[in-house]
Amino acid sequence: MPTPEQKAIHFGAGNIGRGFIGPLLVDSGYHVIFADVNKDVIQKLNEQDSYEVLILDEESEERATVSDVSGVVSTSDDIVRAFADPAVDLVTTAVGPTVLEKIAVTIAQGLRARREVDAGALNIIACENMINQTSTLREHVFQNLAEEDKAWVEEHVGFANCSVDRIVPPFDPKDSSTPLDVGVEGFYEWVVDEKALQRTRPDVKLKGVRLTTDLQAYIERKLFTLNCGHAITAYLGFLKGYSTIDEAIRDEDIRETVRRALFNEGGAALRKKHKFDEQEYTQYVEKTIARFGNPKLKDEIVRVGRQPLRKLAKGDRLLGPAYMAREYKLPIDNLAKGIAAAFLYEVPDDKQSVDLQKKIQEQGIEKAVVEITGFSEGSEEHRKILDAYRALQKTQKK
Numbered sequence: 001m002p003t004p005e006q007k008a009i010h011f012g013a014g015n016i017g018r019g020f021i022g023p024l025l026v027d028s029g030y031h032v033i034f035a036d037v038n039k040d041v042i043q044k045l046n047e048q049d050s051y052e053v054l055i056l057d058e059e060s061e062e063r064a065t066v067s068d069v070s071g072v073v074s075t076s077d078d079i080v081r082a083f084a085d086p087a088v089d090l091v092t093t094a095v096g097p098t099v100l101e102k103i104a105v106t107i108a109q110g111l112r113a114r115r116e117v118d119a120g121a122l123n124i125i126a127c128e129n130m131i132n133q134t135s136t137l138r139e140h141v142f143q144n145l146a147e148e149d150k151a152w153v154e155e156h157v158g159f160a161n162c163s164v165d166r167i168v169p170p171f172d173p174k175d176s177s178t179p180l181d182v183g184v185e186g187f188y189e190w191v192v193d194e195k196a197l198q199r200t201r202p203d204v205k206l207k208g209v210r211l212t213t214d215l216q217a218y219i220e221r222k223l224f225t226l227n228c229g230h231a232i233t234a235y236l237g238f239l240k241g242y243s244t245i246d247e248a249i250r251d252e253d254i255r256e257t258v259r260r261a262l263f264n265e266g267g268a269a270l271r272k273k274h275k276f277d278e279q280e281y282t283q284y285v286e287k288t289i290a291r292f293g294n295p296k297l298k299d300e301i302v303r304v305g306r307q308p309l310r311k312l313a314k315g316d317r318l319l320g321p322a323y324m325a326r327e328y329k330l331p332i333d334n335l336a337k338g339i340a341a342a343f344l345y346e347v348p349d350d351k352q353s354v355d356l357q358k359k360i361q362e363q364g365i366e367k368a369v370v371e372i373t374g375f376s377e378g379s380e381e382h383r384k385i386l387d388a389y390r391a392l393q394k395t396q397k398k
Contacts, residue, residue, distance in 0.1 A: 007031045007088045009079070009110075011103050012095040013041045013071060019053050019182035020166045021092050021127050023066045024190065028207045030090065033082055035074040035106075044180055045071035051180035054171070056296040062186075074106055083110025086119040089200040093126045097133065100126060104140030111145070115152040121200045123158040125192060129227070131219055131315065134161045134196075158198030163218040165189040165226055167291060169299040187291055191218040217274040221281075224266045224324070226288050227317035229258045232338030233292055234305035235345050241397035245299040249292040259289060261334035266321025269328045308345045309352040312372050318342060319373055326381060333384060339373065340388035344396060365389060 008025045010017050013036035025032045034045055045051075050067035072078040082088060095103060107124070114122065126133040138159040142150060166188035171181070194211035212218060230245070236257060237248025248254050262285045271281055311317055322335045343360065347353045360368045366377060366386065375381040 005087045006090075007033060007082075007085060008090040008092065009033045009035055009082055009088055011035045011074060011091070011093040011107075012099075013038060013045065014094065015168045015171060015182045015184075016094040016127070016166075018051065018066070018180065019168045019171075019184040020164070020188060021094050021190075022069065023053055023064065024188075024206060024208050025090070025092070026066050026068055028205065030068075031087075032069045033088075034069060034071040035079050035082075035103075036071065037074055039073055041180070042071035042073050044178070045069055048178060048180060051178055051182070054181065054183040055186045056183045056294065057186040058294045058296060061296070074103065079106055080109050080113050083107075083122075084113040084117050084119055086117075089120070089122055091122065091124045093124075093128065093137065095128070097128050097130045097136075100128065100133070100137045101140045104137060105144050107137075108141050108144035108149070111141070111153055111157060112149050115149055115156075121156045121158070121198045123160060123198050123200060125160050125162050127162060127164045127190070129164070131223065132161050134159045156198065158196050160193045160196035161215055161219075162193065163189070163191045163215065163222045165222050167294075167297055167299060169297050169303065183297075185291060185294060185297060187287070189218075189222070191215060214274075217276075220274070220320070220324075221270055221276070221284070223317050224270055224321040225262055225285060228266055228321050228335075228338070229262050229285075229288055229292065230304050231311050231317050231342065232258050232261055232334075234301045235308075235338060235341035236392075237301050238305055238345055238347075239341055239392055239396045242301060244295075245301060245304055246293050246295045246297065248301060249289060255289065257334045257337055258292075259285065261321075261338060262288070265325045265330055265332050265335050268330050269321060269324040272328050273324065302347055302350070305342075305345055305347070306350050307352045308342045308350075308356055309372070312339070312342055312356075314374055322373075322381065332381060333388075336381070336384035337388040337392070340385050340392055343369065343372075343385075343389055344392055 008030040010022055010032055013034040022032050036042055050065055053064045053066055055062040072082060126137045167185045171183035191210045191212055193215040194213055233245055233248050233254060236254045242248040267281060270276060318339050322332045325332050345353055346357050369382060369385050370377050
């Protein structure tokens with residue numbers, strides 16, 4: 001059990017930080033220092049020293065108080081001084097993939113300050129919804145380090161990739177006494193690459209965190225199941241005029257498309273590649289679909305579907321399982337339907353959606369599919385996506 005003196009710095013005082021990562025760190029015995037650019041949130045954290053997390057399970061609701069927290073503005077000198085504190089031995093992030101490059105500058109300054117006072121070993125875990133998120137952060141950090149700092153960081157700082165899974169939708173705390181309160185689903189999973197952790201005094205021991213030497217299996221299981229199913233539900237639900245994920249997944253056609261995509265196509269490929277037990281994986285899929293159906297989350301389709309070009313990236317939640325399924329000579333009909341639905345996602349205030357529709361208008365859907373998916377024109381995969389696209393176009397609710 002960590003000693004009371006142990007402290008952790010967490011970048012990102014948003015819903016995921018306050019509702020997922022922060023509470024687990026506090027429950028593990030850490031004092032959590034939230035770092036964020038939002039000065040109002042930081043001020044409230046320092047004034048209150050606690051907030052509540054509402055567990056939004058379908059059958060019941062529970063409240064948990066999170067205390068022993070504080071905050072610093074992530075652009076101030078306070079965060080650099082926090083890195084130099086020997087009591088800090090863990091840094092986590094939940095800022096969004098595009099912000100990693102920005103906070104890397106601050107982290108590099110903090111590590112330099114830590115080296116100068118010889119404050120000891122440290123581990124960094126980026127908890128972003130992307131593959132190899134901590135390796136990406138490490139690259140950005142090293143670009144901002146002097147040569148003498150790089151050698152020290154190599155020896156004293158662990159950068160561990162992870163897989164994180166918890167649905168944390170936007171939360172309106174109308175029944176709460178403070179805007180710091182946050183709502184989350186009961187289910188969560190946080191799996192960390194044990195091999196990449198640096199030995200600290202004492203060792204990193206986090207409640208509710210699974211350490212593994214085979215992280216890639218967990219990353220792909222989560223991305224190609226939870227994230228894949230979430231995206232397909234959002235894009236098909238959008239075309240049918242639904243507003244929330246739970247409404248969409250209750251649609252029998254959408255639910256069966258998601259189930260077949262996850263179990264018979266991408267999931268079948270995952271089981272072949274990583275030797276997942278079929279019964280356990282079936283239970284994982286059914287649990288995932290049940291999570292989508294939780295009406296208390298009020299998870300909006302435009303939140304889950306936003307940035308379609310990122311979600312259509314090669315290796316990501318839609319094309320990743322499709323390519324893996326084809327590698328094992330498995331069908332992709334339902335995955336193709338989900339991919340096609342993403343090409344029909346048209347939301348005026350979503351820049352990537354606007355850019356995607358512009359590309360389709362300028363190039364035509366045939367060439368746009370080739371460019372974005374990498375499937376050659378006339379291939380079976382290309383044809384399946386186009387067929388699904390045209391079929392969905394006819395039934396799309398205007």
